[in-house]
Amino acid sequence: MSAEPCLDVVVIGGGPAGSAIARLLASWGHRIAVLNRPRAPTRGQIESIPPSGRKLMQAIGVLSAIERHGFPANRGNVVWWGLADGRDETFDADGASHGLQVLRPELDALLLREAETAGAEILPATVRSVSCEGSDPAQVYYETAGTSQSVRARFVVDASGRTGVVARQGLRRYDPAHRMQAYLGLWHHDGAWPENYGDRTLVETYEDGWGWSLGSSPSARQVAVVVDAATTRTSRGPIARAYAKELDKTRHVGASTTGATLERVWACDASMYTATIMAGPTFLLVGDAACCIDPLSSFGVKKALASGWLGAVALHTALVDSSRAGIAFDHFTRREHEVYAAERARTLEFAEQAAAYHPSPFWTRRALARDTANAVPDVNALLRGPDVKAAHERLRTADEVRWRWNHAARLVPYSVVRGHEIIVEEAIRTPLTPLRYVAGVDLLALGRASQDGRTVADLFDTYCRHVAPVPVTDFLRALSVLVAEGVLVPAPFAAGSSTPA
Ligand SMILES: Cc1cc2nc3c(=O)[nH]c(=O)nc-3n(C[C@H](O)[C@H](O)[C@H](O)COP(=O)(O)OP(=O)(O)OC[C@H]3O[C@@H](n4cnc5c(N)ncnc54)[C@H](O)[C@@H]3O)c2cc1C
Known part of the structure; x- marks a missing residue:
């Protein structure tokens, strides 16, 4: 790589997040370089990846290579978490679905090769500093084979994990109870x-x-x-x-x-932290550089792959249409904050369970440490709320009621991923937050399927045939939200008729 070409994206770090973003962007036709400081071989960790990580591997296009490599299966956990007796948490009782036990240097080398095959340039290098203020191309200064060099790029991605080459320029916020x-x-x-x-x-x-x-x-x-x-x-x-x-x-x-x-x-x-800002005009933080969750979750690699995937979609959007860069980066930032907040809440629950059994300063302090600074609207609180519960009950007991779209319902602009891009569509307004999906069910598509008034059974059938097949429990949860928020209302019946007017 010569010193001064202006690439589309320079990625700092070749862990799961960096390789994922590089592979996707290169395969979508962008000029990408990854500057990666190889890990010390003596630090090669063994990590487990849950079965749900497969979907992301598939989306990034690395699943077949990972399966060919033949990492050993991980079938779950045996847990003594605030318990005297062990609890067997097998992922899948019939053993069909399993996670992986990976030696990280092997996984990282495989993922980097996959990025290279897709067209990304991989360079063993240590990045020393980055200049990415303002809207000029970012400038990345690095050392390779004993020489100092620099490269320009429209965007720089910090995927350097805990090192946080860009993130540590004042953006990182540690969780004091989780140092x-x-x-x-x-x-x-x-x-x-x-x-x-x-x-x-x-x-x-x-x-x-x-x-x-x-x-x-x-x-x-x-x-x-x-x-x-x-x-x-x-x-x-x-x-x-x-x-x-x-x-x-x-x-x-x-x-x-x-x-x-x-x-x-x-x-x-193994501290937990997040960042005040995840993106700027010419930079993006992904994976552990953006935020880092409790290693207990065993979700770090999956989270890094997800962050790399969404980061690639956001950058691709910004590269093909600079007017949507802000929307794309806001969407990415919102998702990173949501993931961190959800994982932080899980960490708190685990600490509460452990503190009930070990009332020691270690666990008590963690069990008391609520994270109000990084809280995001808790959609689950809305789903568990009395209005949604009452709507669920009403739906269950009113088979013959026909539900129709309430044209007075308020919709608000909302960003969504479509293909490889982030675009603006609409979502329904709730007191908590705009909502477009509940349990993977598209609320707007569901609402539109009810334009002319349909019974629950009819709606389920229409949604599954014309939008996507979904489990009936998820469908009912989504429908309950629409009814609770007044987006769906009973269709009026003509006098003396059993069909809507
Ligand atoms: C003790 C512990 C146990 C864990 N166990 C699990 C587990 O079982 N399962 C799981 O899913 N997750 C686990 N995790 C979390 C997981 O390791 C991380 O979440 C994951 O590695 C994040 O991936 P990443 O690509 O964001 O960053 P990393 O994997 O950290 O990759 C960053 C890359 O950037 C490179 N780099 C750093 N600085 C520079 C620089 N200046 N220039 C160029 N390159 C640079 C590094 O060499 C590295 O290759 C664990 C974490 C810890 C601390």
Whole structure:
């Protein structure tokens, strides 16, 4: 790559988020370069990816390559979360659907190759700084093979994970109750592991943190703990000693190392954070550079792929029609904030469960730490609300009522993804937030299917045939919202007739 060409997009970092965005944008015809600082091989983590990650792999076009690679299956978790007895959380009881246990350097190399095959240029390089203020092309300064170089691009994507090359220019906000530190150990076993947990993740809480044990092959297992970063500092002693001390506090996770040899141990940051701004005129933050959730969720890779996918759609929109750049970046930002808020709420629930069993400062502090600063409208609160419940009951008991579109219902402009672009359509107005989809059901399409008045059974049939097949429970939830918000009303009946006027 020469020093001064102006590319469409330069991506900093070749983890799941960076590779996903690069692959998609290159395959949609844009000139893309990825500047990636290769990971230290000694830091190669084993991570699990839930079965639902497949849909994103498919959307990014990497599913076949991942399946061909043959990563071991992950069939769920055995969990002692604030519990004395373990709970088996198998993903799918009949075993048909499974997640993956991946060695990250292998997954990352595979995803980068897929980005390259699609036409992205991949360069091993460390980005030192970025100038991306104003609307001029961004300038990225990097080092490669001992030389300093720079490149210009219409947009720069920060996909550098926790490093946050752009995000750390004053945009990152840490969650004070979740400044965490992880200690990870890689264990080797010559024979079989004592218990047959090969395709399960073991997860356990203890007074001062929580731990997990996860395999990547019949002989290799990673056993890790997450502790408070402020009170358990590595500077107080060698990492291996701190790790052993924490592992000793666990009952099941530590026991999974019996008969195995510790090959190496390392520490890394596991804090939660988000960003005040996810995008600017010439930059976008994706994956962990944008926001980082609790590693407990095992959703980090899936979230990074989703962020890369939506980031690609937003940038593609901005590249083909600069007048829609603001709308596209706002849409991307809204989604990132929603994902972070939902995951932050899940972390709080987990902390509450653990604190009920371990009333220690570690868990109590986390159980009390509500995140009001990053809260977003909770659509689930609307779905659980009395109006929607009452509407649901009404729908259930009024088979013969015909429902029709209320022409007085207020619609508001709303951005949606269509194909590879973000465009403006409409959504229904609710007191909480504009809503276009509920449980994957398109509220407007559903409303329009009822223009001439239809019974619930009729509407379900019409929606499934003309819009998309959906489970009846999701359909009823969406319909209840439309009725509760007054968007659908009973069709008036002509006097003496059983059909609408
Ligand atoms: C202890 C722990 C356990 C976890 N376990 C799981 C799990 O089981 N399942 C799961 O789904 N998620 C897990 N996660 C989360 C997951 O690792 C991340 O969410 C995911 O890697 C984010 O992907 P990313 O592409 O955004 O960033 P990263 O994967 O961090 O990729 C960033 C890339 O940028 C490169 N880079 C950094 N700085 C520069 C620079 N200056 N110049 C050029 N390149 C640079 C890095 O080398 C790296 O290749 C865990 C996280 C932690 C901390």
